[in-house]
Amino acid sequence: MLHKTLLIAGLLAATSFSSTSAAQTVLRFSNWLPPTHPITTEILQPWAADITEKTDGRVEIQFLPALGKPPAHFDLVRDGVADMALSVHAYTADRFPSAYGMTLPGYADDAESAAVAYWRVHQKHFAKLDEFKGVHLAGLYTHGPGHIFTLADKPVKELADVEGMRLRATGGVVQDMSNQLGIVPQFSSASEAYELLSRGVVDGVMFNSDSVVSFRMLPLLKNAYQIPGGLYRDTHYVIINNDAYSELDERDRKIFDAASGEAFARLAGKAWDKVDAQAWDKMREAGYSITTASEDDVARIQAESDILKKAWVEKMAELGVDGEAALAMFREEIAKVEAEK
Structure with a gap:
Protein backbone atom coordinates (compact mmCIF):
# COMPACT_ATOMS: atom_id res chain seq x y z
CA MET A 1 0.00 0.00 0.00
CA LEU A 2 0.97 3.61 -0.36
CA HIS A 3 3.69 4.73 1.99
CA LYS A 4 3.92 8.36 3.14
CA THR A 5 7.05 9.30 4.99
CA LEU A 6 9.82 11.84 5.20
CA LEU A 7 13.13 10.43 4.06
CA ILE A 8 16.52 12.06 4.06
CA ALA A 9 18.17 12.62 0.70
CA GLY A 10 20.88 10.03 1.27
CA LEU A 11 18.43 7.23 1.96
CA LEU A 12 16.30 8.08 -1.05
CA ALA A 13 19.36 8.10 -3.29
CA ALA A 14 20.06 4.57 -2.17
CA THR A 15 16.53 3.28 -2.64
CA SER A 16 15.09 5.24 -5.57
CA PHE A 17 16.57 5.81 -8.98
CA SER A 18 16.28 9.62 -9.04
CA SER A 19 15.86 10.87 -5.51
CA THR A 20 17.70 14.00 -4.49
CA SER A 21 15.33 15.33 -1.84
CA ALA A 22 12.78 14.11 0.67
CA ALA A 23 9.52 12.86 -0.87
CA GLN A 24 6.14 12.96 0.80
CA THR A 25 4.87 10.00 -1.23
CA VAL A 26 6.82 6.92 -2.29
CA LEU A 27 5.13 4.54 -4.71
CA ARG A 28 6.64 1.06 -4.74
CA PHE A 29 6.86 -0.27 -8.32
CA SER A 30 7.43 -4.03 -8.66
CA ASN A 31 9.60 -4.42 -11.76
CA TRP A 32 10.19 -7.92 -13.14
CA LEU A 33 12.34 -6.59 -15.97
CA PRO A 34 16.15 -6.30 -15.80
CA PRO A 35 17.28 -2.86 -14.61
CA THR A 36 19.09 -2.40 -17.94
CA HIS A 37 16.10 -3.31 -20.11
CA PRO A 38 14.84 -0.45 -22.32
CA ILE A 39 11.39 -0.59 -20.75
CA THR A 40 13.09 0.30 -17.49
CA THR A 41 15.69 2.76 -18.76
CA GLU A 42 13.89 4.34 -21.73
CA ILE A 43 10.26 4.28 -20.58
CA LEU A 44 9.59 3.74 -16.88
CA GLN A 45 12.47 5.69 -15.41
CA PRO A 46 12.07 8.81 -17.61
CA TRP A 47 8.32 8.75 -16.98
CA ALA A 48 8.83 8.46 -13.23
CA ALA A 49 11.51 11.15 -13.25
CA ASP A 50 9.12 13.50 -15.04
CA ILE A 51 6.51 12.97 -12.34
CA THR A 52 9.04 13.57 -9.58
CA GLU A 53 10.31 16.74 -11.25
CA LYS A 54 6.87 18.18 -11.90
CA THR A 55 5.68 17.44 -8.36
CA ASP A 56 8.80 19.21 -7.03
CA GLY A 57 9.95 15.95 -5.48
CA ARG A 58 6.74 15.27 -3.56
CA VAL A 59 6.15 11.97 -5.42
CA GLU A 60 8.81 9.32 -5.93
CA ILE A 61 8.44 6.04 -7.78
CA GLN A 62 10.71 3.46 -6.20
CA PHE A 63 11.61 0.53 -8.45
CA LEU A 64 11.86 -2.78 -6.60
CA PRO A 65 12.90 -6.24 -7.80
CA ALA A 66 9.90 -8.33 -8.84
CA LEU A 67 7.57 -9.22 -6.00
CA GLY A 68 6.09 -12.05 -8.08
CA LYS A 69 6.11 -13.63 -11.53
CA PRO A 70 5.22 -11.36 -14.49
CA PRO A 71 1.66 -12.68 -14.99
CA ALA A 72 0.88 -12.10 -11.29
CA HIS A 73 1.47 -8.35 -11.27
CA PHE A 74 -2.11 -7.25 -11.82
CA ASP A 75 -3.16 -9.10 -8.69
CA LEU A 76 -0.13 -7.86 -6.75
CA VAL A 77 -1.15 -4.27 -7.37
CA ARG A 78 -4.85 -4.88 -6.81
CA ASP A 79 -4.11 -6.53 -3.48
CA GLY A 80 -1.66 -3.85 -2.35
CA VAL A 81 1.46 -6.02 -2.33
CA ALA A 82 2.92 -3.41 -4.71
CA ASP A 83 1.71 0.12 -5.40
CA MET A 84 2.48 -0.06 -9.12
CA ALA A 85 3.56 -2.48 -11.84
CA LEU A 86 3.81 -3.11 -15.55
CA SER A 87 2.60 -6.27 -17.22
CA VAL A 88 1.66 -7.77 -20.59
CA HIS A 89 -1.97 -8.26 -21.58
CA ALA A 90 -1.20 -11.56 -23.31
CA TYR A 91 0.21 -13.12 -20.14
CA THR A 92 -3.37 -13.22 -18.84
CA ALA A 93 -5.20 -12.88 -22.16
CA ASP A 94 -8.60 -13.99 -20.88
CA ARG A 95 -8.67 -11.00 -18.54
CA PHE A 96 -8.22 -8.51 -21.40
CA PRO A 97 -10.26 -9.60 -24.44
CA SER A 98 -10.22 -6.13 -26.00
CA ALA A 99 -6.41 -6.01 -26.31
CA TYR A 100 -6.47 -8.97 -28.70
CA GLY A 101 -7.66 -6.84 -31.61
CA MET A 102 -4.82 -4.37 -31.15
CA THR A 103 -2.25 -7.14 -31.56
CA LEU A 104 -3.43 -8.56 -34.91
CA PRO A 105 -0.86 -8.71 -37.75
CA GLY A 106 -0.26 -5.67 -39.91
CA TYR A 107 -1.51 -2.15 -39.18
CA ALA A 108 1.82 -0.44 -38.34
CA ASP A 109 5.55 -0.79 -38.89
CA ASP A 110 6.38 1.32 -35.86
CA ALA A 111 5.47 1.42 -32.19
CA GLU A 112 4.75 5.12 -31.65
CA SER A 113 1.77 5.36 -33.98
CA ALA A 114 0.29 2.06 -32.80
CA ALA A 115 0.83 2.89 -29.12
CA VAL A 116 -0.86 6.29 -29.28
CA ALA A 117 -3.66 4.90 -31.46
CA TYR A 118 -4.22 2.08 -28.98
CA TRP A 119 -4.65 4.49 -26.08
CA ARG A 120 -7.20 6.53 -28.05
CA VAL A 121 -9.13 3.43 -29.12
CA HIS A 122 -9.10 2.10 -25.58
CA GLN A 123 -10.56 5.30 -24.19
CA LYS A 124 -13.34 5.44 -26.77
CA HIS A 125 -14.25 1.77 -27.20
CA PHE A 126 -12.75 -0.44 -24.50
CA ALA A 127 -12.74 1.51 -21.23
CA LYS A 128 -16.41 0.70 -20.65
CA LEU A 129 -15.53 -3.00 -20.38
CA ASP A 130 -13.84 -2.23 -17.04
CA GLU A 131 -11.06 -4.76 -17.68
CA PHE A 132 -8.91 -2.96 -15.13
CA LYS A 133 -11.48 -3.20 -12.36
CA GLY A 134 -9.73 -3.23 -8.98
CA VAL A 135 -6.81 -1.03 -10.08
CA HIS A 136 -6.30 2.33 -11.75
CA LEU A 137 -4.94 2.23 -15.31
CA ALA A 138 -2.06 4.68 -15.68
CA GLY A 139 -1.11 3.84 -19.25
CA LEU A 140 -0.80 1.29 -22.00
CA TYR A 141 1.03 0.93 -25.29
CA THR A 142 2.16 -1.51 -27.94
CA HIS A 143 5.73 -2.48 -28.66
CA GLY A 144 7.08 -2.59 -32.19
CA PRO A 145 6.10 -5.22 -34.75
CA ARG A 233 2.58 -6.57 -31.49
CA ASP A 234 2.30 -7.12 -27.78
CA THR A 235 0.45 -4.66 -25.60
CA HIS A 236 1.62 -3.65 -22.13
CA TYR A 237 -0.05 -1.75 -19.33
CA VAL A 238 0.99 0.16 -16.21
CA ILE A 239 -1.33 0.17 -13.21
CA ILE A 240 -1.45 1.74 -9.77
CA ASN A 241 -3.26 0.50 -6.68
CA ASN A 242 -6.60 2.26 -6.25
CA ASP A 243 -5.85 3.42 -2.72
CA ALA A 244 -2.38 4.60 -3.68
CA TYR A 245 -3.84 6.64 -6.51
CA SER A 246 -6.69 8.15 -4.49
CA GLU A 247 -4.34 9.10 -1.66
CA LEU A 248 -2.21 11.26 -3.94
CA ASP A 249 -2.62 14.94 -3.24
CA GLU A 250 -5.05 16.41 -5.79
CA ARG A 251 -2.41 18.61 -7.44
CA ASP A 252 -0.04 15.64 -7.65
CA ARG A 253 -2.75 13.39 -9.05
CA LYS A 254 -3.31 15.88 -11.87
CA ILE A 255 0.42 15.88 -12.62
CA PHE A 256 0.49 12.08 -12.52
CA ASP A 257 -2.44 11.90 -14.95
CA ALA A 258 -0.90 14.44 -17.33
CA ALA A 259 2.30 12.39 -17.56
CA SER A 260 0.33 9.18 -18.07
CA GLY A 261 -2.30 8.14 -20.62
CA GLU A 262 -1.52 9.29 -24.16
CA ALA A 263 1.68 11.06 -23.12
CA PHE A 264 2.97 7.81 -21.67
CA ALA A 265 1.95 5.86 -24.79
CA ARG A 266 3.86 8.28 -27.00
CA LEU A 267 6.94 8.13 -24.76
CA ALA A 268 6.88 4.35 -24.81
CA GLY A 269 6.31 4.09 -28.55
CA LYS A 270 9.19 6.42 -29.38
CA ALA A 271 11.46 4.47 -27.06
CA TRP A 272 10.55 1.17 -28.72
CA ASP A 273 11.18 2.57 -32.19
CA LYS A 274 14.62 3.78 -31.11
Whole structure:
Protein backbone atom coordinates (compact mmCIF):
# COMPACT_ATOMS: atom_id res chain seq x y z
CA MET A 1 0.00 0.00 0.00
CA LEU A 2 0.97 3.61 -0.36
CA HIS A 3 3.69 4.73 1.99
CA LYS A 4 3.92 8.36 3.14
CA THR A 5 7.05 9.30 4.99
CA LEU A 6 9.82 11.84 5.20
CA LEU A 7 13.13 10.43 4.06
CA ILE A 8 16.52 12.06 4.06
CA ALA A 9 18.17 12.62 0.70
CA GLY A 10 20.88 10.03 1.27
CA LEU A 11 18.43 7.23 1.96
CA LEU A 12 16.30 8.08 -1.05
CA ALA A 13 19.36 8.10 -3.29
CA ALA A 14 20.06 4.57 -2.17
CA THR A 15 16.53 3.28 -2.64
CA SER A 16 15.09 5.24 -5.57
CA PHE A 17 16.57 5.81 -8.98
CA SER A 18 16.28 9.62 -9.04
CA SER A 19 15.86 10.87 -5.51
CA THR A 20 17.70 14.00 -4.49
CA SER A 21 15.33 15.33 -1.84
CA ALA A 22 12.78 14.11 0.67
CA ALA A 23 9.52 12.86 -0.87
CA GLN A 24 6.14 12.96 0.80
CA THR A 25 4.87 10.00 -1.23
CA VAL A 26 6.82 6.92 -2.29
CA LEU A 27 5.13 4.54 -4.71
CA ARG A 28 6.64 1.06 -4.74
CA PHE A 29 6.86 -0.27 -8.32
CA SER A 30 7.43 -4.03 -8.66
CA ASN A 31 9.60 -4.42 -11.76
CA TRP A 32 10.19 -7.92 -13.14
CA LEU A 33 12.34 -6.59 -15.97
CA PRO A 34 16.15 -6.30 -15.80
CA PRO A 35 17.28 -2.86 -14.61
CA THR A 36 19.09 -2.40 -17.94
CA HIS A 37 16.10 -3.31 -20.11
CA PRO A 38 14.84 -0.45 -22.32
CA ILE A 39 11.39 -0.59 -20.75
CA THR A 40 13.09 0.30 -17.49
CA THR A 41 15.69 2.76 -18.76
CA GLU A 42 13.89 4.34 -21.73
CA ILE A 43 10.26 4.28 -20.58
CA LEU A 44 9.59 3.74 -16.88
CA GLN A 45 12.47 5.69 -15.41
CA PRO A 46 12.07 8.81 -17.61
CA TRP A 47 8.32 8.75 -16.98
CA ALA A 48 8.83 8.46 -13.23
CA ALA A 49 11.51 11.15 -13.25
CA ASP A 50 9.12 13.50 -15.04
CA ILE A 51 6.51 12.97 -12.34
CA THR A 52 9.04 13.57 -9.58
CA GLU A 53 10.31 16.74 -11.25
CA LYS A 54 6.87 18.18 -11.90
CA THR A 55 5.68 17.44 -8.36
CA ASP A 56 8.80 19.21 -7.03
CA GLY A 57 9.95 15.95 -5.48
CA ARG A 58 6.74 15.27 -3.56
CA VAL A 59 6.15 11.97 -5.42
CA GLU A 60 8.81 9.32 -5.93
CA ILE A 61 8.44 6.04 -7.78
CA GLN A 62 10.71 3.46 -6.20
CA PHE A 63 11.61 0.53 -8.45
CA LEU A 64 11.86 -2.78 -6.60
CA PRO A 65 12.90 -6.24 -7.80
CA ALA A 66 9.90 -8.33 -8.84
CA LEU A 67 7.57 -9.22 -6.00
CA GLY A 68 6.09 -12.05 -8.08
CA LYS A 69 6.11 -13.63 -11.53
CA PRO A 70 5.22 -11.36 -14.49
CA PRO A 71 1.66 -12.68 -14.99
CA ALA A 72 0.88 -12.10 -11.29
CA HIS A 73 1.47 -8.35 -11.27
CA PHE A 74 -2.11 -7.25 -11.82
CA ASP A 75 -3.16 -9.10 -8.69
CA LEU A 76 -0.13 -7.86 -6.75
CA VAL A 77 -1.15 -4.27 -7.37
CA ARG A 78 -4.85 -4.88 -6.81
CA ASP A 79 -4.11 -6.53 -3.48
CA GLY A 80 -1.66 -3.85 -2.35
CA VAL A 81 1.46 -6.02 -2.33
CA ALA A 82 2.92 -3.41 -4.71
CA ASP A 83 1.71 0.12 -5.40
CA MET A 84 2.48 -0.06 -9.12
CA ALA A 85 3.56 -2.48 -11.84
CA LEU A 86 3.81 -3.11 -15.55
CA SER A 87 2.60 -6.27 -17.22
CA VAL A 88 1.66 -7.77 -20.59
CA HIS A 89 -1.97 -8.26 -21.58
CA ALA A 90 -1.20 -11.56 -23.31
CA TYR A 91 0.21 -13.12 -20.14
CA THR A 92 -3.37 -13.22 -18.84
CA ALA A 93 -5.20 -12.88 -22.16
CA ASP A 94 -8.60 -13.99 -20.88
CA ARG A 95 -8.67 -11.00 -18.54
CA PHE A 96 -8.22 -8.51 -21.40
CA PRO A 97 -10.26 -9.60 -24.44
CA SER A 98 -10.22 -6.13 -26.00
CA ALA A 99 -6.41 -6.01 -26.31
CA TYR A 100 -6.47 -8.97 -28.70
CA GLY A 101 -7.66 -6.84 -31.61
CA MET A 102 -4.82 -4.37 -31.15
CA THR A 103 -2.25 -7.14 -31.56
CA LEU A 104 -3.43 -8.56 -34.91
CA PRO A 105 -0.86 -8.71 -37.75
CA GLY A 106 -0.26 -5.67 -39.91
CA TYR A 107 -1.51 -2.15 -39.18
CA ALA A 108 1.82 -0.44 -38.34
CA ASP A 109 5.55 -0.79 -38.89
CA ASP A 110 6.38 1.32 -35.86
CA ALA A 111 5.47 1.42 -32.19
CA GLU A 112 4.75 5.12 -31.65
CA SER A 113 1.77 5.36 -33.98
CA ALA A 114 0.29 2.06 -32.80
CA ALA A 115 0.83 2.89 -29.12
CA VAL A 116 -0.86 6.29 -29.28
CA ALA A 117 -3.66 4.90 -31.46
CA TYR A 118 -4.22 2.08 -28.98
CA TRP A 119 -4.65 4.49 -26.08
CA ARG A 120 -7.20 6.53 -28.05
CA VAL A 121 -9.13 3.43 -29.12
CA HIS A 122 -9.10 2.10 -25.58
CA GLN A 123 -10.56 5.30 -24.19
CA LYS A 124 -13.34 5.44 -26.77
CA HIS A 125 -14.25 1.77 -27.20
CA PHE A 126 -12.75 -0.44 -24.50
CA ALA A 127 -12.74 1.51 -21.23
CA LYS A 128 -16.41 0.70 -20.65
CA LEU A 129 -15.53 -3.00 -20.38
CA ASP A 130 -13.84 -2.23 -17.04
CA GLU A 131 -11.06 -4.76 -17.68
CA PHE A 132 -8.91 -2.96 -15.13
CA LYS A 133 -11.48 -3.20 -12.36
CA GLY A 134 -9.73 -3.23 -8.98
CA VAL A 135 -6.81 -1.03 -10.08
CA HIS A 136 -6.30 2.33 -11.75
CA LEU A 137 -4.94 2.23 -15.31
CA ALA A 138 -2.06 4.68 -15.68
CA GLY A 139 -1.11 3.84 -19.25
CA LEU A 140 -0.80 1.29 -22.00
CA TYR A 141 1.03 0.93 -25.29
CA THR A 142 2.16 -1.51 -27.94
CA HIS A 143 5.73 -2.48 -28.66
CA GLY A 144 7.08 -2.59 -32.19
CA PRO A 145 6.10 -5.22 -34.75
CA GLY A 146 6.94 -8.80 -33.85
CA HIS A 147 8.96 -11.05 -36.14
CA ILE A 148 10.44 -14.56 -36.12
CA PHE A 149 14.03 -15.22 -35.03
CA THR A 150 15.58 -18.67 -35.21
CA LEU A 151 18.71 -20.68 -34.44
CA ALA A 152 21.51 -21.04 -36.98
CA ASP A 153 20.36 -24.47 -38.13
CA LYS A 154 16.72 -23.37 -38.48
CA PRO A 155 16.72 -20.75 -41.26
CA VAL A 156 13.42 -19.27 -42.41
CA LYS A 157 13.35 -18.17 -46.03
CA GLU A 158 9.62 -18.50 -46.48
CA LEU A 159 6.60 -18.95 -44.27
CA ALA A 160 6.39 -22.67 -44.96
CA ASP A 161 9.74 -23.11 -43.19
CA VAL A 162 8.22 -22.36 -39.78
CA GLU A 163 5.83 -25.30 -39.91
CA GLY A 164 6.63 -27.66 -37.05
CA MET A 165 9.09 -25.27 -35.41
CA ARG A 166 8.91 -24.79 -31.65
CA LEU A 167 8.90 -21.06 -31.08
CA ARG A 168 8.61 -19.08 -27.87
CA ALA A 169 5.29 -17.26 -27.77
CA THR A 170 3.04 -15.28 -25.50
CA GLY A 171 -0.67 -16.00 -25.37
CA GLY A 172 -3.41 -14.33 -27.36
CA VAL A 173 -2.82 -13.55 -31.03
CA VAL A 174 0.72 -14.97 -31.01
CA GLN A 175 -0.49 -18.37 -29.89
CA ASP A 176 -3.45 -18.36 -32.26
CA MET A 177 -1.39 -17.24 -35.28
CA SER A 178 1.11 -19.97 -34.41
CA ASN A 179 -1.63 -22.55 -34.59
CA GLN A 180 -2.85 -21.14 -37.91
CA LEU A 181 0.65 -21.28 -39.42
CA GLY A 182 1.66 -24.71 -38.12
CA ILE A 183 4.08 -23.38 -35.51
CA VAL A 184 4.32 -25.20 -32.19
CA PRO A 185 4.06 -22.33 -29.67
CA GLN A 186 5.91 -22.60 -26.38
CA PHE A 187 4.43 -20.14 -23.91
CA SER A 188 6.82 -18.20 -21.69
CA SER A 189 7.32 -14.73 -20.36
CA ALA A 190 9.98 -12.66 -22.11
CA SER A 191 12.37 -13.08 -19.20
CA GLU A 192 12.24 -16.90 -19.55
CA ALA A 193 13.00 -16.99 -23.30
CA TYR A 194 16.78 -17.10 -22.95
CA GLU A 195 16.61 -20.24 -20.84
CA LEU A 196 14.32 -21.97 -23.33
CA LEU A 197 16.75 -21.23 -26.15
CA SER A 198 19.91 -22.14 -24.25
CA ARG A 199 18.42 -25.46 -23.16
CA GLY A 200 17.31 -26.32 -26.68
CA VAL A 201 13.64 -26.34 -25.76
CA VAL A 202 12.74 -24.06 -28.68
CA ASP A 203 14.00 -23.48 -32.21
CA GLY A 204 13.50 -19.75 -32.01
CA VAL A 205 11.33 -16.95 -30.72
CA MET A 206 8.62 -14.56 -31.82
CA PHE A 207 9.57 -11.11 -30.56
CA ASN A 208 10.04 -7.52 -31.54
CA SER A 209 13.63 -6.92 -32.61
CA ASP A 210 14.90 -5.25 -29.43
CA SER A 211 13.88 -8.17 -27.23
CA VAL A 212 16.46 -10.34 -28.99
CA VAL A 213 19.13 -7.97 -27.69
CA SER A 214 17.61 -6.93 -24.36
CA PHE A 215 16.99 -10.49 -23.23
CA ARG A 216 20.54 -11.61 -24.22
CA MET A 217 19.52 -13.81 -27.16
CA LEU A 218 21.64 -12.08 -29.80
CA PRO A 219 24.50 -14.66 -29.63
CA LEU A 220 22.07 -17.60 -29.64
CA LEU A 221 20.09 -16.74 -32.76
CA LYS A 222 21.25 -16.25 -36.34
CA ASN A 223 18.17 -15.83 -38.54
CA ALA A 224 15.47 -13.19 -38.76
CA TYR A 225 12.25 -13.46 -40.74
CA GLN A 226 10.97 -9.91 -40.98
CA ILE A 227 7.25 -9.46 -41.59
CA PRO A 228 6.03 -6.06 -42.86
CA GLY A 229 3.55 -4.72 -40.33
CA GLY A 230 4.57 -7.47 -37.94
CA LEU A 231 3.20 -10.91 -37.16
CA TYR A 232 1.83 -9.31 -34.00
CA ARG A 233 2.58 -6.57 -31.49
CA ASP A 234 2.30 -7.12 -27.78
CA THR A 235 0.45 -4.66 -25.60
CA HIS A 236 1.62 -3.65 -22.13
CA TYR A 237 -0.05 -1.75 -19.33
CA VAL A 238 0.99 0.16 -16.21
CA ILE A 239 -1.33 0.17 -13.21
CA ILE A 240 -1.45 1.74 -9.77
CA ASN A 241 -3.26 0.50 -6.68
CA ASN A 242 -6.60 2.26 -6.25
CA ASP A 243 -5.85 3.42 -2.72
CA ALA A 244 -2.38 4.60 -3.68
CA TYR A 245 -3.84 6.64 -6.51
CA SER A 246 -6.69 8.15 -4.49
CA GLU A 247 -4.34 9.10 -1.66
CA LEU A 248 -2.21 11.26 -3.94
CA ASP A 249 -2.62 14.94 -3.24
CA GLU A 250 -5.05 16.41 -5.79
CA ARG A 251 -2.41 18.61 -7.44
CA ASP A 252 -0.04 15.64 -7.65
CA ARG A 253 -2.75 13.39 -9.05
CA LYS A 254 -3.31 15.88 -11.87
CA ILE A 255 0.42 15.88 -12.62
CA PHE A 256 0.49 12.08 -12.52
CA ASP A 257 -2.44 11.90 -14.95
CA ALA A 258 -0.90 14.44 -17.33
CA ALA A 259 2.30 12.39 -17.56
CA SER A 260 0.33 9.18 -18.07
CA GLY A 261 -2.30 8.14 -20.62
CA GLU A 262 -1.52 9.29 -24.16
CA ALA A 263 1.68 11.06 -23.12
CA PHE A 264 2.97 7.81 -21.67
CA ALA A 265 1.95 5.86 -24.79
CA ARG A 266 3.86 8.28 -27.00
CA LEU A 267 6.94 8.13 -24.76
CA ALA A 268 6.88 4.35 -24.81
CA GLY A 269 6.31 4.09 -28.55
CA LYS A 270 9.19 6.42 -29.38
CA ALA A 271 11.46 4.47 -27.06
CA TRP A 272 10.55 1.17 -28.72
CA ASP A 273 11.18 2.57 -32.19
CA LYS A 274 14.62 3.78 -31.11
CA VAL A 275 15.77 0.51 -29.57
CA ASP A 276 14.19 -1.67 -32.28
CA ALA A 277 16.20 0.20 -34.94
CA GLN A 278 19.37 -0.23 -32.90
CA ALA A 279 18.65 -3.95 -32.53
CA TRP A 280 18.41 -4.48 -36.29
CA ASP A 281 21.80 -2.79 -36.66
CA LYS A 282 23.28 -5.13 -34.05
CA MET A 283 21.86 -8.17 -35.84
CA ARG A 284 23.43 -7.07 -39.11
CA GLU A 285 26.75 -6.53 -37.35
CA ALA A 286 26.44 -10.03 -35.84
CA GLY A 287 26.01 -11.54 -39.31
CA TYR A 288 22.34 -12.44 -39.06
CA SER A 289 20.59 -13.71 -42.15
CA ILE A 290 17.59 -11.39 -42.51
CA THR A 291 14.78 -12.32 -44.87
CA THR A 292 11.78 -10.10 -45.56
CA ALA A 293 8.52 -11.97 -46.06
CA SER A 294 7.32 -12.16 -49.65
CA GLU A 295 4.05 -10.62 -50.79
CA ASP A 296 2.54 -14.10 -50.98
CA ASP A 297 3.58 -14.88 -47.40
CA VAL A 298 2.22 -11.55 -46.16
CA ALA A 299 -1.05 -12.29 -47.96
CA ARG A 300 -1.27 -15.66 -46.23
CA ILE A 301 -0.61 -14.10 -42.85
CA GLN A 302 -3.35 -11.56 -43.53
CA ALA A 303 -5.79 -14.28 -44.58
CA GLU A 304 -5.14 -16.23 -41.38
CA SER A 305 -5.40 -13.00 -39.39
CA ASP A 306 -8.80 -12.27 -40.91
CA ILE A 307 -10.10 -15.50 -39.42
CA LEU A 308 -8.94 -14.40 -35.96
CA LYS A 309 -10.27 -10.90 -36.53
CA LYS A 310 -13.74 -12.22 -37.36
CA ALA A 311 -13.85 -14.28 -34.16
CA TRP A 312 -12.65 -11.31 -32.09
CA VAL A 313 -15.25 -8.96 -33.60
CA GLU A 314 -17.95 -11.47 -32.74
CA LYS A 315 -16.68 -11.75 -29.18
CA MET A 316 -16.58 -7.98 -28.82
CA ALA A 317 -20.17 -7.76 -30.06
CA GLU A 318 -21.21 -10.11 -27.25
CA LEU A 319 -19.56 -7.67 -24.83
CA GLY A 320 -21.30 -4.68 -26.34
CA VAL A 321 -18.32 -3.31 -28.29
CA ASP A 322 -18.22 -2.61 -32.03
CA GLY A 323 -14.98 -4.35 -32.90
CA GLU A 324 -15.04 -3.29 -36.55
CA ALA A 325 -15.36 0.35 -35.51
CA ALA A 326 -12.53 -0.06 -33.01
CA LEU A 327 -10.20 -1.51 -35.64
CA ALA A 328 -11.18 1.17 -38.14
CA MET A 329 -10.37 3.83 -35.56
CA PHE A 330 -7.09 2.06 -34.77
CA ARG A 331 -6.05 2.29 -38.42
CA GLU A 332 -7.21 5.90 -38.71
CA GLU A 333 -5.39 7.02 -35.58
CA ILE A 334 -2.21 5.26 -36.68
CA ALA A 335 -2.33 7.26 -39.91
CA LYS A 336 -2.87 10.50 -37.96
CA VAL A 337 0.13 9.91 -35.73
CA GLU A 338 2.32 8.91 -38.67
CA ALA A 339 1.31 12.13 -40.45
CA GLU A 340 2.42 14.16 -37.43
CA LYS A 341 6.00 12.89 -37.58
